[in-house]
Amino acid sequence: MRRNVRNISIGLVLALTLLVFAGCSTNEVNKTDDLETEKKKVVNLYTNRHYDTDEKLLETFTEETGIKVNVVKGNSDELIERLDREGKDTKADLLITADAGRLYRAKEKDLLQSAKSEVLDKNIPENLRDQDNEWFGLTVRGRVIVYSKDRVDPEELSTYEDLINSKWNKKILVRSSSNIYNQSLLASLIEINGEEKAKEWAKGVVKNMARDPKGNDRAQATAVVAGEGDLAIMNTYYIGKMLNSSNPEEVKVAENVGVFFPSQNTSGTHINVSGIGLTKHAKNKDNAIKLMEFLSSEKAQKQFAEANYEYPANPSVEPSELLKSWGEFETQNINLSKLGENNKKAVKIFNEVGWK
């Protein structure tokens, strides 16, 4: 009996060790396979999106073109870091990530290259893509003011700049400045109003905060309804997500706040994109551009944007009914690359004024 146990355990250990080595060697085999198929119809995509509807969309693409899409999902910052680490060995042809600030960082690190395509130029407006065509916005979100329907008359709201008005003292809810959405918002204000004014603005918002920044965008809307403050700065799609939450209480929260698009009569509402870029060392460049064109096309855009309750980047595609119910709005008229260019300045200002 004992001997059996011993034999079994030794056998187990051996088997496991073999398994580990087998694991490594099958990886090797896969790699050669990949290299061979790379000349065939394949495109490799690194993405931060994780929606089931995306999979269906990519299947459609494969059916139409015969090009297989390999998807690798991950957190945006990690994907960029990974791409950087892999250098010219990377298997990725395309990178999809949220926020122009991040796309700019990928460009700055020399991870992307210019994609020349008339289709893309036609489908994606100029301000939603990189000046050198290294990335293209696919979906658009606004960073808006959400207010308590009980306590705030939307007539009182006007611009981002007005948020530092003393009437909002201890009324504003917003998340931490370590979040890229806030960094990009401030970057846009740096672009529009200049660095000094932007710093004054950040300082003023900190002064008017109802509490120290904590939680994510949804938590800010919840805090409005809970009465901790009257206004929250948040991205539009979170309202969509909350309205469709599996928690009925969250749905109630979303129903009790109003959406306001700031700065309509001045510089316009701050928008940002989730976008796609062709990697510097893409091995399947042609296939990759085909996929980019497909995702910017009218038939893909609707589904792609609606999966995350966002606005389509392609102007000929209508947004969903929910988004239409909030009304049309004027957007900031700056090239989104500026968000990336001003990012470092924005982060510095946040740290200097003590926006946690």
Place this chain on the structure above:
Amino acid sequence: MIKVRDIKSNINLWSILSLIFIILIVLPNLNIFINIFNESNQNWNHIKEYLLKDYIINSLTLIMFTGLFTIFIGTSLSWLISVYDFPFRNFFKWGLILPLAIPPYIGAYTYNGLLNYTGVIQSFLRNFYNIQVNQKYFNVMSIKGAIFIFTIFLFPYVYIITKSYLEKQSSSLIENARVLGRNSMETFVYVVLPISRGAIIGGVSLVILEVLNDYGVVKYFGIPTFSTAIFKTWFSMGDIDSAVKLASILMFLVFIILILEKFLRGRKKYSYTTSKITPISRKRLKGFKGKLAFSFCFLIFSIGFLIPTLQLIHWSLLTYKDILNIRFVKLIVNSLSIALISSVLIIIIAIVIANYCRLKNNFLSKIYSKTTLVGYSIPGAVISIGVILFFINIDNRLYWVYKMINKNSAKLVLSTSIIMLIFAYIMRFLAIGYNSIESGFEKVGNKFFEASRTLGMGITETFIKVDFKMIKPAILSGFILVFVDILKELPLTLILRPFNFNTLSTKAFEYASDEMIQEASIASLIIIIISVISIYFFYKAGNKEEV
């Protein structure tokens, strides 16, 4: 001639393997130390001017208060359980270990989901009694909340170690105190606390190391500490040099704590002073006192285990239809198989080094033995930087080998594979496996080994035929501990996993950070269930040994 014989007797399979393992553990850490003296860049100056102070204050606040509260809860519970008898004592004896089955990051988002505005408690008060509570009292996403979470899920470290010390060591002292007319409180303050100081400090330093290692809780609550700062500078700022600098400061902090631990323990080592174990005769608490003891234990058990588990079960019932599919099965298989492979490797390495060390027992072996413990004191964020730099370096050096095997081979082979993650697990958790195997060998002693050698068997043969069988319980308990720790591990897995490789813990954390708390519940529950089962077996195995 004698010299050659010396060398021959010193070089064998065990010594060579031990040396290789030790070198592999040390090398990645060198990377960090070498980088400390790199010139600082602009980012670093900015961090130093505006952020560093917060990181230091927050990290210190967290470890100080968590330390104090875990000492209070852990010691008082172990005192109650070991010297008194009251209703359900036998259940609480092991039930109070269970909070350890819930990783703090899971506890964190469960409590937030429970207490926030849209959570069960507030919705209930609002919808049925129309009571609007002040959010201030229900907000766990703060530094106070983090201290609460760490305390309630980590106190069992203090409890377990102090309890086993009290049960084994203190009976005569406690009885003397009783005979000499001290009441319970006096006995506790003047006798129990001083004699179990070593055990308490041992437990609390484990708690502190866990707090410094944590990434999940502080990230979710948005508290800037060293571990979140390292991730942020590395990934968001893309500045690995500054990240390394932060890592080195954190290492420095850990070293101070370890030295402090040594100093505070003083000469009172936590070890057997006598081989004769007389169990304490427990005092029966009757009536009100008994109820009070029961209530205290039940309160801690509820907050630390029952309530969060019930909440997770509730959420699971809401979401299982969307979550349980074939992809989820793959998640479980991933988690279990990587935990299994890594645990087996850790146990094998631990056996090799421990066996070598006990047979040699010289200066070198003492260094080996200390080195195995290094990984556990280094926070995951630091290990991951060291391991990545190390593997990229290896890949660069081995490129020509890869090319020989496969002409088209990519350059980064090991550093994009799962081997890197397994390696990091080994570095971090070897200490746990090593500790239990070392204590196993200690109990057995060298007599049987020597007898077997005298009878003509080799070291390896002796190990297989004699030692292995005798330390089997130690191997089993070491394996269980390591297995559970790997299953729960978050920061290393989050950074070092290959793409498209998810485990239960990374998936739960991703859902939670994506603000899909209900969806995170099933993965969390499975981790908890497996941990509970393992803890139960571990507890049973420990009890058997004692008898």
